Amino acid sequence: MANTYTLIQSYTLASDTANGVTFSNIPNTYTHLIINMSGRGTRSTYNSDDVRITINGSTGSYSNIRLYGTNNTSSADGGAGSGQTYLGVVAGGTATANVFGNGEWFFPNYLSSTLKNAYANSGSVESSNGALYQMGIGSLSAPTSITGAITSIKLEGYGSVSNNGTLTAGSTIYLYGLKST
Amino acid sequence: MPAAQTFEPIVTYTVPSDTNSFSLNSLSQSYDHLLIMCNIKSASSGAGLDYYMRVNGDTSGNYVATRMGGGTSSKSTARQTSGSSYQLFYCVAGSNAGDWTAGQIWIPYYTSTNGTKSILTNGGSNADAGKTSGNWGGTSAVNAVSFSSDAAFVGSAYIGAGSIFTIYGIKGA
Numbered sequence: 001m002a003n004t005y006t007l008i009q010s011y012t013l014a015s016d017t018a019n020g021v022t023f024s025n026i027p028n029t030y031t032h033l034i035i036n037m038s039g040r041g042t043r044s045t046y047n048s049d050d051v052r053i054t055i056n057g058s059t060g061s062y063s064n065i066r067l068y069g070t071n072n073t074s075s076a077d078g079g080a081g082s083g084q085t086y087l088g089v090v091a092g093g094t095a096t097a098n099v100f101g102n103g104e105w106f107f108p109n110y111l112s113s114t115l116k117n118a119y120a121n122s123g124s125v126e127s128s129n130g131a132l133y134q135m136g137i138g139s140l141s142a143p144t145s146i147t148g149a150i151t152s153i154k155l156e157g158y159g160s161v162s163n164n165g166t167l168t169a170g171s172t173i174y175l176y177g178l179k180s181t
Numbered sequence: 182m183p184a185a186q187t188f189e190p191i192v193t194y195t196v197p198s199d200t201n202s203f204s205l206n207s208l209s210q211s212y213d214h215l216l217i218m219c220n221i222k223s224a225s226s227g228a229g230l231d232y233y234m235r236v237n238g239d240t241s242g243n244y245v246a247t248r249m250g251g252g253t254s255s256k257s258t259a260r261q262t263s264g265s266s267y268q269l270f271y272c273v274a275g276s277n278a279g280d281w282t283a284g285q286i287w288i289p290y291y292t293s294t295n296g297t298k299s300i301l302t303n304g305g306s307n308a309d310a311g312k313t314s315g316n317w318g319g320t321s322a323v324n325a326v327s328f329s330s331d332a333a334f335v336g337s338a339y340i341g342a343g344s345i346f347t348i349y350g351i352k353g354a
Contacts, residue, residue, distance in 0.1 A: 004349070005188040031193070031347060032218050065310040067251050076256035080307075106303075108220035108283045109345050117220070119283040119305045121312075137312055139283060139305020141275070178218070180193035180347040 004179040006030070011173045016042060019164045020052075020156025023175045026110075028149055030177030033107040037122075038100045039090035039171040041157025046092035048101065048124040048134035052165055053087050054154040055116060060143030068136030078138070087140040088122035090157070090171070095124060100170065110150040116142040187352040191215075194346045199224040199338040202329035204238070205348060210292050210322055212350030217286040217326070222341030223275045223306075230339055233267040234286070235327040236298065236317045240334075243318035244268040246300075250311020267332050268315045270302035278341070282306040291323040298323060 008030075011021045026033070041049025048070075053062075063080040064087055078084065090101035103122020110116065123135030142150075155173060159165030167173075191209050208215070221232060235244075242264030249258040261269075270286050284304035291298060300315040317323075328346070330339035 004186065004190055031345075063307040065252060065305055065307070067249065067256055067310055074256055076251040076254055078253035106218070106283055106285060108218055109281075112220070112343075114222070114343070115279065115281050117281045117283045117306065119285070119303055119310070121303060137303065137305070137310055139307070139310040141280070141307040178188075178347075178349070180190045180345075 006177050008175045008177050010175065013167055013169050013171045016166050016168045018166050020154060020167045021173050022152055022154040024152045026151050026153070026175070027177065028111055031109065031111070031180035032178040033110050033150070034176045034178065035105040035153065035155065035173065036176070037090065037105070037155065037171065037173045038102045039173065040092070040095065040100045040168040041090055042093040042166040042168060043158040044093045046158070047095040048089045049092035049165070050086040050158045051088040051090055051122070052085050052156050052159055053105070053118065053140055054085060055142045055150055056146050056152055057154070058143045058146055060145045062143055063141045064138060066136055066138040068134050070134045085140070087118060087138050088120035089124055089134050089136055090122065091124040099124070107150060107153070113147055115144060116146060116150055189350050191348045191350045196340055196342055196344040198342045200340050201331055201336055201338045202327060202334045204325055204327040205346065206325040208324050208326070208348065209350055210324065213290060213292070213353040214351040215288040215291045215323065216349045216351060217346060218349070219284045219286070219344070219346045221282040221284065221344045223278055223280045223282070224339050224341035225278050225337065230330060231269055232282070233329045233332050233334070234270050235267055235334070236323050237319060237321065237325050238327065239317070239319055240266050242266055244315060246313050246315030248311060248313040250309055252309050264318070267334070268300055268317060270300070270304065270313055275306040276308045280307055288323055294320055294322060296320060
């Protein structure tokens, strides 16, 4: 019987890694993709770090929606542009040592020739220092210039188009392929 | 002997033409949980247009839910405490025709006849994102699900051709 939920590739970072990780040459033999990550960024003064997603290496105009809670405060933001590539959160640079944030990133119908989108559930966990931590959900639409299948996905900590982010040692990232038949 | 498969596609449905609603029936009862993964194409401009589902064709006021969601600057929560004739699943249409919405719907223990069924959903587009924790009040096993872009399951055809829904069955052992 065919395996329908298959690990394609995984990373366990042995050291802090600038630019995060990239899943390249993603096979075109599945229907949906799921990424599970237990991660931590290095963004200073933040206990939670945004995750920046780059699809097929594109620096075009993404659009995103983010809903998140930070202790007792809820927030929403997002928009469109080359910098709107954030989807999900992990632990940040000033989180308690050894604290990681966890989440799932879902890329449905990734072989489609039309617009790609993704959805994430994620959060950086509470710990004993009482500092601010976040959980959130969000969605991301890829640039319309991407007209083929998703062949690569890059995940990194907070950064910008010209200032890439880091994922720290101990972060683990798994890419799964799901078949529909 | 190969290990038993614990995560299997039961049915995949690609919407053949723009539609308002459709049903996936005769779902296998051989699993413990259902996970529906969908990618829905907006067939018309309609930012904030919600999508809805029903279980076993039940049109009575048997659905309740709590939802949270929002857009680029707004956020809200709502609780549907009185019975509704549909379960809203928080996948919201994109801003323009042709935009796509990603969604996941969990129905754990869908074959149980000991109680009502929880329905957990996640979804988002370029217009909105959110989650819903809902409940269907029926106690029979879930054997069919229906989807619509209108709470009354009538109206305009907003689910676009090419939208894809895959229902996976998951075994606990």
